[in-house]
Amino acid sequence: MTPSAPVPAYRRLSVEERRSQLLEAALSLFAHRAPEEVSLDDVAEAAGVSRPLVYRYFPGGKQQLYEAALRSAAEELQHCFDEPRKGPSLPRLARVLDRYLTFVDQHDAGFSALLQGGSVVETSRTTAIVDGVRRAAAEHILSHLRVTEPGPRLRMTVRMWITAVEAASLIWLDEDKQPPADELRDWLVEQFVAVLSVTARRDPQTSALVETLLVEG
Amino acid sequence: MTPSAPVPAYRRLSVEERRSQLLEAALSLFAHRAPEEVSLDDVAEAAGVSRPLVYRYFPGGKQQLYEAALRSAAEELQHCFDEPRKGPSLPRLARVLDRYLTFVDQHDAGFSALLQGGSVVETSRTTAIVDGVRRAAAEHILSHLRVTEPGPRLRMTVRMWITAVEAASLIWLDEDKQPPADELRDWLVEQFVAVLSVTARRDPQTSALVETLLVEG
Numbered sequence: 001m002t003p004s005a006p007v008p009a010y011r012r013l014s015v016e017e018r019r020s021q022l023l024e025a026a027l028s029l030f031a032h033r034a035p036e037e038v039s040l041d042d043v044a045e046a047a048g049v050s051r052p053l054v055y056r057y058f059p060g061g062k063q064q065l066y067e068a069a070l071r072s073a074a075e076e077l078q079h080c081f082d083e084p085r086k087g088p089s090l091p092r093l094a095r096v097l098d099r100y101l102t103f104v105d106q107h108d109a110g111f112s113a114l115l116q117g118g119s120v121v122e123t124s125r126t127t128a129i130v131d132g133v134r135r136a137a138a139e140h141i142l143s144h145l146r147v148t149e150p151g152p153r154l155r156m157t158v159r160m161w162i163t164a165v166e167a168a169s170l171i172w173l174d175e176d177k178q179p180p181a182d183e184l185r186d187w188l189v190e191q192f193v194a195v196l197s198v199t200a201r202r203d204p205q206t207s208a209l210v211e212t213l214l215v216e217g
Numbered sequence: 218m219t220p221s222a223p224v225p226a227y228r229r230l231s232v233e234e235r236r237s238q239l240l241e242a243a244l245s246l247f248a249h250r251a252p253e254e255v256s257l258d259d260v261a262e263a264a265g266v267s268r269p270l271v272y273r274y275f276p277g278g279k280q281q282l283y284e285a286a287l288r289s290a291a292e293e294l295q296h297c298f299d300e301p302r303k304g305p306s307l308p309r310l311a312r313v314l315d316r317y318l319t320f321v322d323q324h325d326a327g328f329s330a331l332l333q334g335g336s337v338v339e340t341s342r343t344t345a346i347v348d349g350v351r352r353a354a355a356e357h358i359l360s361h362l363r364v365t366e367p368g369p370r371l372r373m374t375v376r377m378w379i380t381a382v383e384a385a386s387l388i389w390l391d392e393d394k395q396p397p398a399d400e401l402r403d404w405l406v407e408q409f410v411a412v413l414s415v416t417a418r419r420d421p422q423t424s425a426l427v428e429t430l431l432v433e434g
Contacts, residue, residue, distance in 0.1 A: 152392055152395060152396075153396070156385060156388050156389075156392075159384060159388055160381040160384045160385050160388075160408075161381070162384075163380050163381055163383070163384035164377040164378070164380055164381045164384075164412075166380070167376060167377045167379075167380035167381075168373060168377050171373050171376055171377075172373075175369055175373075178369060179369075179370070183419070187415065187416070187419065190415045190418070191377075191411075191412050191415050194408075194411040194412060194414065194415045195381075195408050195411060195412065197411065198404065198407045198408050198411045199404070201407070202400070202404065
């Protein structure tokens with residue numbers, strides 16, 4: 001089923017199925033239009049249901065629906081981080097980036113909307129959703145690197161790189177997805193090693209880490 | 218005069234002086250509280266004037282005042298980029314970063330507010346103000362590097378580094394301004410060279426640029 005195909009009215013969905021269906025319809029609308037240009041009527045129409053039904057699931061209206069859609073996109077994004085803890089670290093990071101770039105590619109404008117938090121709802125709450133993903137990304141990276149107590153310099157380096165990756169994704173979408181995803185992925189992994197190596201000059205913890213990464217190959 | 222010292226009521230200010238005084242008072246309030254927690258009454262009180270006077274200067278009310286305050290902070294921030302075009306490029310970048318970190322240090326919470334665009338006003342307009350500063354930063358860097366036609370890889374690298382610098386500044390404020398500003402500055406310059414060097418492996422333009430930077434010393 002494509003996201004925008006309305007479910008025939010005669011099919012009865014469970015509460016969970018219906019909720020997912022509405023979120024999917026909303027996400028696909030928010031992915032192509034600014035939140036302020038999406039109405040609940042549009043969502044109802046895209047999902048092939050009545051407006052009152054949308055309100056039954058999201059009594060808080062558009063704001064609640066928008067936040068739920070962002071949250072659901074954020075959860076999906078977090079699944080990119082699921083990576084078995086075996087083998088050398090850099091190929092693991094490359095695989096996570098592959099999934100991440102696929103997510104960015106598929107959600108396109110919706111990804112930009114997610115990162116920018118949107119403009120119709122309180123920024124503090126939507127910002128919190130995105131910040132949660134950023135925090136999770138940093139924790140995953142540090143845990144894959146087997147760092148349990150990251151010092152401030154290492155933590156800052158990882159967080160700066162994550163922000164740079166976000167910027168790269170937005171620019172990548174703006175520039176018709178050039179360079180190709182696999183080149184961008186390798187470039188980002190190499191940048192990760194490069195900025196860690198700079199930090200290694202002034203931080204023993206990072207220095208030990210970089211040595212391990214290079215030994216692993 | 219400290220920013221929050223009220224000007225005695227008997228002093229007559231010119232229109233421009235009064236406007237600056239109100240913006241300064243607003244910035245200093247936005248620097249310590251979320252925009253939604255600042256009222257026009259607070260601004261009037263901080264500036265030692267009446268609320269109607271604030272409205273006379275900013276008939277659009279808080280939104281207009283907030284945007285004007287952001288714009289004035291953005292202009293001040295852009296002055297950090299004023300750097301004579303002589304001598305080797307990396308020390309120039311270091312001097313710009315010195316001024317930038319001084320700005321971040323002085324504006325503190327106001328700087329975070331500026332970057333986050335605030336939550337009471339249309340994000341699109343406040344985001345545009347901040348994006349303007351980012352664009353200006355990228356143009357300044359490329360022009361100091363004497364690059365007139367940056368290819369996509371070089372441009373992307375510079376923009377990613379600028380985002381990483383922003384992230385570093387926000388983290389720096391969160392972490393009680395550690396490491397010291399001069400260490401952070403050197404670290405950021407070294408990261409700049411490191412990410413350019415990574416890009417140089419796949420981009421002849423960047424490769425030529427890195428060679429020049431290293432020859433300059």
